[in-house]
Amino acid sequence: MRRRLIVQLVALLVLAFGGLLATLVAGNTPALGLDLQGGISVTQQPVGEFEPETLDLAVERIRDRVDSLGVAEPEIIRQGDAIVVNLPGVKNQQEAIELVQVTGQVYLRPVQGCVDEGVQDDTTTSTTTPGSTPASTDATATTAAPATTAAPGPGRRVNSTPETTAATDTTAATDTTTGGTTAGTTDDATPDSTVPGSEPPLLDTTASTAVQSDPTSQQILPLQGGGQCLVSPAITPTGREATGAVFENDAAAQIIQGQGWGVVVGLRNGFDGEDLWNELARECVSRGSSCPSGRLAIELDGLIVSAPSVNDADFNTSVQITGSFDEDSARDLARVLKSGSLPVRMETQSVQNVSPTLGEDSLDAAIIAGVIGVGLVLLLLVLYYRTLGLVVVGGLAVSFSILYTVIGLLSRTQGLALSLAGVAGVIVSVGVTVDSYVVYFERLKDEVRAGRTLRNSAQRGFTGAWRTILIADIVSLIGAFTLWWLTVGSVRNFAFFLGLSTLVDLIVSYFFTRPVVLLLARTDWMARRGVMGIRPVAAGTAATPAGSAS
Numbered sequence: 001m002r003r004r005l006i007v008q009l010v011a012l013l014v015l016a017f018g019g020l021l022a023t024l025v026a027g028n029t030p031a032l033g034l035d036l037q038g039g040i041s042v043t044q045q046p047v048g049e050f051e052p053e054t055l056d057l058a059v060e061r062i063r064d065r066v067d068s069l070g071v072a073e074p075e076i077i078r079q080g081d082a083i084v085v086n087l088p089g090v091k092n093q094q095e096a097i098e099l100v101q102v103t104g105q106v107y108l109r110p111v112q113g114c115v116d117e118g119v120q121d122d123t124t125t126s127t128t129t130p131g132s133t134p135a136s137t138d139a140t141a142t143t144a145a146p147a148t149t150a151a152p153g154p155g156r157r158v159n160s161t162p163e164t165t166a167a168t169d170t171t172a173a174t175d176t177t178t179g180g181t182t183a184g185t186t187d188d189a190t191p192d193s194t195v196p197g198s199e200p201p202l203l204d205t206t207a208s209t210a211v212q213s214d215p216t217s218q219q220i221l222p223l224q225g226g227g228q229c230l231v232s233p234a235i236t237p238t239g240r241e242a243t244g245a246v247f248e249n250d251a252a253a254q255i256i257q258g259q260g261w262g263v264v265v266g267l268r269n270g271f272d273g274e275d276l277w278n279e280l281a282r283e284c285v286s287r288g289s290s291c292p293s294g295r296l297a298i299e300l301d302g303l304i305v306s307a308p309s310v311n312d313a314d315f316n317t318s319v320q321i322t323g324s325f326d327e328d329s330a331r332d333l334a335r336v337l338k339s340g341s342l343p344v345r346m347e348t349q350s351v352q353n354v355s356p357t358l359g360e361d362s363l364d365a366a367i368i369a370g371v372i373g374v375g376l377v378l379l380l381l382v383l384y385y386r387t388l389g390l391v392v393v394g395g396l397a398v399s400f401s402i403l404y405t406v407i408g409l410l411s412r413t414q415g416l417a418l419s420l421a422g423v424a425g426v427i428v429s430v431g432v433t434v435d436s437y438v439v440y441f442e443r444l445k446d447e448v449r450a451g452r453t454l455r456n457s458a459q460r461g462f463t464g465a466w467r468t469i470l471i472a473d474i475v476s477l478i479g480a481f482t483l484w485w486l487t488v489g490s491v492r493n494f495a496f497f498l499g500l501s502t503l504v505d506l507i508v509s510y511f512f513t514r515p516v517v518l519l520l521a522r523t524d525w526m527a528r529r530g531v532m533g534i535r536p537v538a539a540g541t542a543a544t545p546a547g548s549a550s
Contacts, residue, residue: 002522007517012511016398017334019405026243027415028408033419033493034075034088037363038354040096042085051249059083059333059347060102061301084344086354088417089378093351098212101346106244106336107215107234107299109282110291111307156178199323215241223304225255231304232290233299236279244298244337246277248318250348253330259328262322265337267315275469277315284310284406298336362420370427377434385441387526391516392437399433399508403501421490422497432476436509444517458521462514469509 034041048056058502059078062085066074075086075183085100213219217236222228233415234242248266256262267274284291297307321333374396382389443465447457480499484492520526 002519005519009515009519010513012507015156016401016405021358022402023405023408028412029417029459030404031411031416032409033417033422033490034086034354035420035490037088038417039086039088039092040090040093041086041352041354042086042096042349043349043351044083044100045349047345047347047522051338053335053338055081055083057300064477066100090213092352093353097351105301105345106257107213108242108244108246109215109221109231109234109297109299110280110284110288111293111295111297111381112218112230112232112291113293114223114307115227142179166264199330201264201326213418215282215299219380221299221302223307228294229297229304229307231299235278235298237288237290238279239281240276240279242276242280246273249338251334253325253327253334254324259320259322261325261327262320263334263337264320264331265319265323266318272313276319278313278318278482278526281310281315282313285313298333300336306333328390333433354477366420366423366427370423370430373427374430381434381437387520388441388444388517391513391520394516395437395512396433396510398512399501399504402507405499406500406504412535416496417493418497419493425494425497425502429498429505432473433505433508435472435503436469437513439468440509440513440517454526458518462517466510466514470506471516473502473506 008432031037046058055078059076062083063074063076066076066085066087074088075084077084077086080337084095085097087100091094136152213221216235218230220230236242246268248268251263252267253261256264267277280291280296281290284294284296287294293305293312295309297304299305305320308323325333353429361414378389378396379395381392385392407416407418411418440462444457447461448454452460480495481500484499489496
């Protein structure tokens with residue numbers, strides 16, 4: 001028992017203080033929020049007609065773009081029809097405007113070739129007319145990524161012919177650029193089909209996922225879920241712009257017989273609907289110069305949300321998109337297609353530099369108030385609980401080390417930022433931590449008063465107090481999680497740090513406070529001293545009245 005307690009205590013101390021030392025050596029400091037370090041606030045307003053769902057999609061696209069660039073704890077709020085984006089640490093106004101500017105415009109762009117980088121996307125999707133039978137896929141076939149050839153530097157050359165997967169003969173290979181399964185022999189000698197008139201371009205596999213869309217020129221754009229594609233301009237062979245306006249506003253995710261989850265969307269009648277879509281479809285089915293891969297990318301603000309293979313040259317009324325979808329991904333694609341029929345154009349209304357002066361002053365005041373408050377609480381505990389009061393001091397030091405390490409790590413890896421509300425959450429959590437010590441020590445006090453030895457009292461006291469501590473902390477965690485889930489901005493930051501501090505309290509209570517007190521209770525030195533105004537007694541003797549300790 002004694003050895004197990006020592007191992008638990010040493011392990012926690014090494015984890016807490018070793019982690020703190022490693023954090024300081026690595027220079028991982030908590031990132032600060034907008035109110036503490038300043039930044040830029042951008043307000044955008046939609047122009048013209050738009051659907052509420054389209055505005056929600058614009059908020060998500062802004063969030064994806066900001067997150068991809070590593071801006072710590074951005075605040076993106078929809079206030080009525082306006083979108084307010086707060087960017088901590090960003091100082092350049094033009095950079096901020098470009099970062100949050102989205103068009104909500106869906107473009108249809110023929111695909112030259114892709115590099116999947118080992119991440120499966122929607123490239124096995126087939127696009128068919130209702131009532132037709134999509135090409136089937138052999139369940140035992142190997143899904144092949146588009147072929148690539150190595151090239152010097154950080155990029156890879158992109159070819160449009162699918163990579164052959166058969167090693168010898170008479171094997172089935174799934175062609176991800178057509179969405180169908182071809183049975184028989186695959187020819188390793190098939191020449192690669194490259195972009196006409198030039199060497200295959202290089203894909204920079206280290207490029208950021210935030211790409212500025214230019215539908216008038218050939219571009220390398222990221223695939224949602226991983227990988228990149230080289231796409232042609234969003235222009236049909238006859239020179240018309242190809243946008244999501246070809247779709248009706250009725251895209252829906254549904255289970256398609258024999259295919260699983262997919263998306264069905266209607267085509268508008270006439271020249272700017274079915275005719276335009278079929279023009280692109282014919283180009284891809286025939287593997288024309290602008291679409292040698294046979295795939296058609298659906299692009300939204302510089303991100304390819306899907307790149308299905310086109311299996312028909314003539315569509316009537318509507319389009320089905322099937323492939324590697326689950327319900328959520330199908331609904332996401334349906335929302336993008338639905339928004340494409342009526343894109344939202346955002347106009348920047350105001351750009352403001354937010355000064356950190358008020359936040360720094362408030363932070364300094366909060367830290368001073370917190371230090372004074374914690375100091376007074378510790379002084380009271382030491383005076384009242386005497387030796388055990390020093391256990392509280394040690395426990396708070398361990399809690400601080402763990403908190404600082406976790407916050408520093410999350411700031412560096414996940415973009416977590418500490419706002420003024422978060423500081424308040426940490427300070428409030430000190431009360432939760434002190435309550436845990438008070439519950440335990442008062443229970444121990446009752447056991448000693450009942451005439452039990454300090455050793456027995458320590459074990460029995462913790463067993464009874466742990467249930468109370470656990471229930472109280474779970475209630476606090478439920479409250480913190482509810483606030484975090486239902487709110488945004490500073491309240492969410494407060495809830496996160498309150499919840500994190502409560503979790504740390506549970507760990508410290510069991511793996512620090514418990515072993516320290518149990519080990520102290522086993523020593524003759526502690527047995528001879530007064531505990532909370534009560535002198536412990538040996539087993540079998542009467543209890544010493546309160547107040548008689550020296």
